[in-house]
Amino acid sequence: MSDNPLTEQQQKQVSDLYKENRERLIGWLIARGVDPTDALDLYQQSVLAVTERLVKNGIDYFRNGLSAYLFSVMKYMYYFELKKKGNISIDPLDNEMVFNLKVEMDDFLKEPDDQTLRLRQKVKQLDKKSYELLRLFYYEGKSMREIAAAMGYGTEQVAKTTKYRILNKLRKMINLTQPDSI
């Protein structure tokens, strides 16, 4: 599996984003009564969400800039946490300061079930090439044709078959019954 999913350019973009906004955004949270440690956690979680979106969608996705998106994500998370604790009656999406992030953030904040948590450990035990295939397909959203070309599988069908075998291997790793066919 890959150790750092970011390209060098993405690493620099995220690094600059982190440094440029850290003081201001953590200050924004602290000014609203958030504990400094929790504020740092929330800020880092927001940077993580932005980074994930950057990897999946590329820099062109952020028409208002990375910093603006980061601030929106952080505010969404802040209000989301308040609402979860019952400290606020408003929905984050009702706040005009927050962009329409619901779909993206619901995906990001989705709680994993037990089997997903087991799979999380097992995918890390896959060989590097198997993990990369799954990563390109499920994380970056590449097509099997693109993956076949990028990883040298020759044809799309070979890539599909390989993916099927990897999934079966994962099923075995978590003691799941293999389905009858693809």
Add this chain to the structure above:
Amino acid sequence: MNEENQHIDQQFEDQVRHAITLAERDNIRDFISSLEQNYADEQMPPKAVVRPMFNKRFFLVAASLLLMAAAIMTFRSMKGQSPTQIADAYFVPHPNSHLPVVRSNDEVITAEQWAVHRYEAEDWPEAFKQLSALEDQNEHIRIFIGVSAYFNDDIAAAKNEFQAVLNMKAEEYRTAQWYLGLIELKEGNVEKAKIYLQELASQPADSSHQRDAVKVLDELG
């Protein structure tokens, strides 16, 4: 594939997608942690290099410079001194090794002891008076009289006493030469002074007044 299997398969794929996402987040989280570490490092003031205020090398260099400066200043000040000032600077009382003063109630203190006691006390008028009154005017007593006269500003009397010792050609001959040289210097007779001093300087090293004579000659240039 039946409908139930399709559903199970789709559910499993969703779980794998989510698992891969979580695994990738772990990697990104590690990267963000490194950013925080870098940020913290950048915010920290440069580590203060604790150095002793006076480390050994600094101390040695400073001490050398100070000594050099002191030597230069001394040399310059001495160089700038007049012959009289040089004479006064070097003219110190001859130590009493002739008749150590015994302070005991059991012994009767002699007149000579009283006189030498006054000399040691640097009571120059009384020392001159008592020393001059002694019957035994040996070379040691005459040196003491000459020193006392010098500090009484009776340079002629001092010169007379030292000259007398010189004529005795005895143990204190070099001492008499030394004081005569300084007296000539005090009187501004530099060339006469140099004759005495050069003779002393030509004596074996560390002999009586040899090193002092060399220093004075050096200062005279």
